[in-house]
Amino acid sequence: MLQGKPRVGVFGVGRMGRIHVENLVRLHLENRIELAGLGDRYAPALDSTTALVKLLAGSELSQHLQKFSCPQTMAEENRLDAVVVASRIADHFQDVLAFARHKVPVLVEKPIMATVGQAAELVDALGHENTGGIQVGFQRHHDPAARAASEWYRQGLIGELQHSHHVIQDKNPPPAGYLSGGITADMAVHLVFESMSFHGFELPRWVQALRFCAPHYEDRAQEGANIVHVFLTWDDGSMAHLWGSRLNATGYDNGFKLIGTAGRIDVGEFVGDFGSIQAKLWQGTGSGPVARGTLVESLEFPMTKPASHHPDFYARYAVAFADELIAFLHQVQQREPFELGIDVGWKTILVANLADMSALNQGQRIELRLDGAPISSVQHAAEFARKIGLE
Ligand SMILES: NC(=O)c1ccc[n+]([C@@H]2O[C@H](COP(=O)([O-])OP(=O)(O)OC[C@H]3O[C@@H](n4cnc5c(N)ncnc54)[C@H](O)[C@@H]3O)[C@@H](O)[C@H]2O)c1
Structure with a gap:
């Protein structure tokens, strides 16, 4: 077990990194950690985050914090016990490697890397036995409504999973x-992660996707699309439909439905820009003692009121972001393995990249098999990606 308060830093303090900083400031003020350093290649982000720390905690902490523009220097000089990496996706590889090489446990924002090839390179660079210090930031895992639903599912209350439906719709580009x-x-x-979590992170057998660009939209990130539909199919025939869109000006929409042989679960029906998040368990299928379509349990979880400096995705997941960080730091202090480690990271980016590839090829159906065999390791996955022209 780690002795004393852990020294924690953040590298990458844009929209998402600042949420982590705010949560760390709170833990610092509660005397549970020492917020020791901030890093960013982009000086304006470092300045504005330092100003945020001053606003939240006063000038003593904001002046005392060490600031870095380079992850290697931060890893060498900041004497950290843990770090959050929330830089641009294209920089995750070099940033995670810099800290992991110095044996600093890393919570890296999703997706773990830009490609599964980079994830394989990271494992090669560190040695497989040294990759246990990496956790991937999929905050949906820590969302109280999703956790309640997972528990119902784990207890077998909806029977065998037949299909699931997962939604993310952003308010703004x-x-x-x-x-x-x-x-x-x-x-x-996020939806790849969520759907795979109900399959024990087994890779699907088939990936297929379609993308669209609906009008009245400013494509500032030049993604070439604002709607994507992904279909994942597992070996037993069960499937997941993922619906992502950057078009829902009326509010941030996140939810999922699990349909099973004995019931269904609904989480997070759209409630406008601000409302409570619901989780519902339904049972009764026309046979057995429970009447068909009985609402067995219904739970409500509040959203969090945002402040003016928060990004538009804050209200729905503020609790999950805070809990994710606490879970990460708890494992660091106990020196115990992370729940969402490198395997979850490479599997989810592989499936996501395959979906983007399929969508760019008019919905090509891609089978996850290498020479007829299931993909069993990150190196195997990287070889598969190269073979089908993904990298
Ligand atoms: N878990 C979530 O719900 C969630 C939400 C948003 C982002 N993210 C993830 O967090 C990570 C960071 O995303 P973000 O939304 O904070 O991105 P961001 O663009 O706000 O910041 C990312 C990095 O880019 C830098 N940057 C910003 N503008 C720049 C500019 N004009 N020139 C040079 N550098 C610039 C920032 O300083 C920061 O280091 C990504 O991995 C992303 O996928 C996760």
């Missing part, structure tokens, strides 16, 4: 200057 990794790899990767 990404801001100017945002570098996207592709509409699925950047946004709908």
Whole structure:
């Protein structure tokens, strides 16, 4: 177990990094950690985040913090016990490697890397036995409504999963200057993660996707699309439909439905820009003691009121972002493995990149098999990606 308060830093303090900084400031003020450093290649982001720290905690902390423009220097000089990496996706590889090489545990924002080839390179550079210090930031895993639903599912309350439906709709296009990794790899990767989590992170057998560009939209991130539909099919025939869009000006829409042989679960029906998040368990299928379509349990979880400096995705997932960080730091202090480690990272970026590839090829159906065999390791996945021309 780690002795004393962990020294924690953040590298990459744009929209998402600042949310992590704000949560770390709170933990610092509660005397649970020491916020020790901030890093960013982009000086204006470092300045505005330092100003945010001053606003939240006063000038003593903002002046005391060490600032870095280079991840290697931060890894060498900041003496960190843990770091959050929330830089641009294209920089995740070099940033994660810089800290992991110095054995600093890393919480890296989704997706883990830009490609599965980079994930394989990271594993090669570190050695497989040294990749246990990496957690991927999929905050949906920590969303209280999703956790309630996962627990119902885990207890077998909806029977065997037949199909699932996952939604993410943004209120606004990404801001100017945002570098996207592709509409699925950047946004709908949350849905890839969520759907795979109900399959024990087994890779699907088939990936197929279609993308569209609906009008009245400013494509500031130059993704070439604002809607994507992805279809994942597993070996047993069960499937997931993922619906991502950057077009929903009336509010941020996130939810999922799990349909099983004995019931269904609905999480996060659209409630406008601000409302409570619902999780519902339904049972009764026309046979057995429960009447068909009975609402067995219904839970409500509040959203969090945003402040003016928060990005538009804050209200829905503020609790999850805070819980994700606490879970990460808990594992760091206990020196225990992370739940969402490198395997979840490479599998989700592989599937997301395949979906983007399929969508660019008019919905080509891609089978995840290398020489007829299932893909069993990150190196195997990288070889598969090269073979089908993904890298
Ligand atoms: N979990 C979530 O819901 C969620 C939400 C948003 C972003 N993210 C992830 O967080 C990471 C960072 O995303 P973000 O939204 O914070 O992106 P961002 O563009 O706000 O910041 C990312 C990095 O780019 C830098 N940057 C910003 N504008 C720049 C400019 N004009 N020139 C040079 N550098 C610039 C920032 O300083 C920062 O280091 C990504 O991995 C993204 O996928 C996750």
